[in-house]
Amino acid sequence: MSEPVPLTRLLDDAGLLSLEHRLHVEELLGSHRWQADMEEGRLEFIGAEQTFVCTKFHLLGTADSESWLWAWANPWGFPKSLIAVARMVREFGFRYGVAELCAAEMPVALGRAKPEPHQVAELLADAAKVISGHWSSYCGVTDGTCVAFLVEHPAFELPPPSASVLARVLAHGINALPLIDHRRATQSYLSRRGLVTAFLEDQRLLEFNGSGVAGTIEFDDDGCVANLDVGVVMDRIELPTATKAQSANSL
Template sequence: MTFAALQPLADRAALFVALRQDALSAAADALGDHRWDADMAAGTLTFTANDDPSRQLATRSHLVATIAPGPRSLLWAWAHPSGDPQGIAAQLRAYGEQHRIAELTAAEVPFPADASGDEDWIAQAAHTIGGVAVELTGRAPYYSAPVGNGTRAVFLLDAPLPPLTVAEAVVALPRILSGTALSDARTSVWDLARLAGWTLTWTDESFSGAEVADATGTATFRFDEQARIAGIESSLR
């Protein structure tokens, strides 16, 4: 657990986030061995193939927050010297004001007292913040970037990735689900449909299944007695 008050927001978006992060990883890995470079002034983050600098994955980047071990705190981009007071992070602050979530409205959020604050903890915290940002803005994917001295910066990216379709998700989900822990699978499926722009219909009043659909086809998620995903049936066009 990193920031307990924010974790439920990240959990809700977990399935959509996993699919979009997977798409970003695939696009970057297609470059082969590569590096990333961020230009804060230009608002870009670019992945470049090391063996051929002309091969790039260029994205528009939006700083969300930085997480630093020195002060043991998270600093939201709207309060960051390199951030935009009216940028993406301001949407998170507005949600926090509406729902009275102090961790979203305070400019700087201290680590929990019992947090190790080490490299692994900060990396996990960055993924939590990325998930929260996706959930509250609808933008994805995000990128967690090590920026020196143990600090990580979290960016939302406008990347040249195709929209997430039901057909694409059905292919990726068996692999994604094997490595993704969902605290509430029903809610994660509902939120996946919401964020992806699909339609969702519950199969019955006990919510034992959910059918999602878009122009590429339909997929029906079945849930077991513990509300876990028990199976996925698809019909693709």
């Protein structure tokens, strides 16, 4: 077995990018209903204005008020292609000692914590995203059971990063997500969005830039985000030669 990887590290790596994908998909779908045909390999999101049909999707597992069950352990049985990613996650769990990823079934309640089934499903889906590289997920509820999928559709792909979206995701995610290592989580997110990142001042500052965006994140003594600054980079605009000459003559 390789060096163990704690589940919290995967969740830190996934949290912010997963949040941006989730917000993007929610905005696209709006009010909708969903239906899936596991045998035919068809997952539909039916809204008032448009319908999205996914013919590439991956069943991860199901959660109810009692437990989470990985798709590869479901006694109903599913096509191998449908649960291939879930099996990939299991293999990762065995290789890196992540018990939550290779235990067939787990109780939803953890000590005194009693999360909702969809919260458990979303966290395990986030871990699966880092492992599989599929970043769009959907957790739908049917008959009191939350079903977790990773979904593929051209419309679900993220647009290029913008200052407003980065600021929104960073500010909301840092406060709302159960992140353990803020430095790792923010650097992972920004680099996965294609930005160049660099820690400065003994990792007290994280600078980033790219795609017309630049900014800094400041961390406090406990490694938590203390300040966030995201802005737009304005490229230097060169005047046409004729305009330059006219400007010079007017001086």
